[in-house]
Amino acid sequence: MPDSSKIEKFGESIQGDIIQPGDSNYDESRKIWNAMIDKKPSLIVQVANADDVSAAIKFAKENKLEITIRGAGHNIAGNCICDDGLMIDFSMMKKVQVSPDKKTAIVQPGATLKDFDAETQKYGLATPVGINSTTGIAGLTLGGGFGWLTRKYGFTVDNLLSAEVVTVDGVKLKASEKENNDLFWAIRGGGGNFGVVTEFEFKLHEVGPEILAGLVVFPFKQANSVLKKYRDFVTTTSPEFSAWVVMRKAPPLPFLAEDIHGKEVLVIAIFAPSDFDNGEKLIEKIRGFGDPVGEHVGKMPYVNWQQAFDPLLVPSARNYWKSHNLKELKDEALDLMTGYLGKLPSPQFEILIIYLEGKTNSVPVDAMAYSNRDLKFIVNVHGRWDDAKQDKECIDWAREFFNATSKYASTGAYVNFMTDDEQERVAKAYGTNYNKLVDIKKKYDPNNLLKYNQNIKPN
Numbered sequence: 001m002p003d004s005s006k007i008e009k010f011g012e013s014i015q016g017d018i019i020q021p022g023d024s025n026y027d028e029s030r031k032i033w034n035a036m037i038d039k040k041p042s043l044i045v046q047v048a049n050a051d052d053v054s055a056a057i058k059f060a061k062e063n064k065l066e067i068t069i070r071g072a073g074h075n076i077a078g079n080c081i082c083d084d085g086l087m088i089d090f091s092m093m094k095k096v097q098v099s100p101d102k103k104t105a106i107v108q109p110g111a112t113l114k115d116f117d118a119e120t121q122k123y124g125l126a127t128p129v130g131i132n133s134t135t136g137i138a139g140l141t142l143g144g145g146f147g148w149l150t151r152k153y154g155f156t157v158d159n160l161l162s163a164e165v166v167t168v169d170g171v172k173l174k175a176s177e178k179e180n181n182d183l184f185w186a187i188r189g190g191g192g193n194f195g196v197v198t199e200f201e202f203k204l205h206e207v208g209p210e211i212l213a214g215l216v217v218f219p220f221k222q223a224n225s226v227l228k229k230y231r232d233f234v235t236t237t238s239p240e241f242s243a244w245v246v247m248r249k250a251p252p253l254p255f256l257a258e259d260i261h262g263k264e265v266l267v268i269a270i271f272a273p274s275d276f277d278n279g280e281k282l283i284e285k286i287r288g289f290g291d292p293v294g295e296h297v298g299k300m301p302y303v304n305w306q307q308a309f310d311p312l313l314v315p316s317a318r319n320y321w322k323s324h325n326l327k328e329l330k331d332e333a334l335d336l337m338t339g340y341l342g343k344l345p346s347p348q349f350e351i352l353i354i355y356l357e358g359k360t361n362s363v364p365v366d367a368m369a370y371s372n373r374d375l376k377f378i379v380n381v382h383g384r385w386d387d388a389k390q391d392k393e394c395i396d397w398a399r400e401f402f403n404a405t406s407k408y409a410s411t412g413a414y415v416n417f418m419t420d421d422e423q424e425r426v427a428k429a430y431g432t433n434y435n436k437l438v439d440i441k442k443k444y445d446p447n448n449l450l451k452y453n454q455n456i457k458p459n
């Protein structure tokens with residue numbers, strides 16, 4: 001820990017703020033989304049611009065402090081913070097500037113998806129981002145990024161036009177197809193391994209402001225047959241339409257009868273950004289998969305749908321997630337999953353099946369670091385509970401589900417859903433792109449100063 005006069009001098013040299021143990025806002029500032037992570041950094045640097053980032057890196061190196069980077073602090077692994085280190089915190093840099101004529105947006109790395117959607121939707125524009133609006137645009141983009149618009153427009157990285165990056169030498173670089181294109185290739189999926197991103201530029205598409213979306217809920221006893229009908233149906237739909245499955249105990253939603261609350265249900269979440277007539281017809285088919293116990297479907301503002309899952313994903317719970325990519329959903333895999341639905345260990349646990357086939361499958365594997373272009377489905381177990389006494393039971397349950405379903409998975413993996421005990425999966429996640437990532441890591445961060453991430457080691 002550097003002495004107080006050095007810290008004071010450093011604090012005076014930057015535009016942003018520094019926060020240290022003992023400061024009244026220290027505990028609040030070190031809180032992140034996953035309540036299992038309780039780390040105590042020596043210094044939190046709330047940067048105000050790229051020069052502050054350069055100064056923070058220099059200070060950390062001079063004082064032998066490990067560096068972590070916080071976008072919006074959502075990553076399950078908790079890599080944005082470490083004990084005794086220096087956290088570069090972007091919570092003061094949240095600006096989103098839209099150019100409606102060019103259909104682009106310049107976004108600072110502290111912006112959440114809510115900040116992003118709010119600003120882009122003023123112009124009826126959007127790009128694919130995740131489904132929980134408190135997630136950070138930075139971590140989401142750097143690991144890949146998918147959401148309701150992915151079938152139509154690809155992953156978030158497929159829509160990244162350029163970025164400004166501060167390297168571990170404190171140098172500010174532009175990364176795009178034209179400038180430092182190796183760096184641009186690497187940050188589109190390679191996470192926070194190569195530098196600190198201080199600005200993103202995205203391509204935008206016309207979306208909304210109104211879309212058609214909602215939930216159709218089926219009882220547990222029909223889950224298995226509904227799931228098979230869902231699989232057969234969804235794979236025939238066009239990328240104009242998305243439908244994902246959530247299996248969990250029913251939360252007390254106002255459109256569900258009270259006797260359903262707390263019971264296992266299968267929910268089909270539906271999204272149609274346009275062609276509402278066709279969307280209505282497809283939703284009618286989904287209703288016919290069984291006897292729904294409730295539904296909430298209709299036209300609504302895109303931003304409302306983007307926040308629809310927020311109440312189920314608030315911070316302060318303990319979380320342990322596991323995820324597989326899949327090319328197909330075999331009957332026996334679905335039998336296994338619905339079997340697990342019958343024995344969830346907490347009311348907040350979810351098994352999520354995400355169908356993403358579409359634009360992403362047409363991008364060449366070597367176009368950028370993100371490489372899982374054969375994926376059609378992602379299956380997640382969202383382990384989520386409140387009481388620390390349940391840690392072992394819930395973590396074991398999530399691991400058991402993951403292991404049991406492994407044989408149906410394809411080779412890749414999504415780094416943004418990895419926990420901190422999954423480092424051995426990182427190389428597998430990148431497949432044939434991994435060696436190139438190692439070479440680029442050697443060039444931009446040969447001493448692995450940026451190691452708090454899904455780490456690509458330089459040697």
Ligand SMILES: Cc1cc2nc3c(=O)[nH]c(=O)nc-3n(C[C@H](O)[C@H](O)[C@H](O)COP(=O)(O)OP(=O)(O)OC[C@H]3O[C@@H](n4cnc5c(N)ncnc54)[C@H](O)[C@@H]3O)c2cc1C
Pocket residue numbers: 033069070071072073074075076078079080081090109129130131132134135136137138139140141142143144145146147191192193195196197198313416417452453454
């Ligand atoms: C409730 C929930 C819902 C989710 N939903 C989706 C979803 O729908 N789609 C999806 O694709 N993902 C989803 N995710 C995963 C999400 O994309 C990752 O957790 C992502 O890392 C979050 O970004 P963040 O900036 O908030 O994270 P942080 O924890 O702040 O950062 C994560 C890591 O990103 C790197 N990083 C962050 N900022 C920078 C920067 N400026 N420069 C360099 N590196 C940086 C660092 O290595 C850091 O450790 C979800 C996660 C949660 C918890």
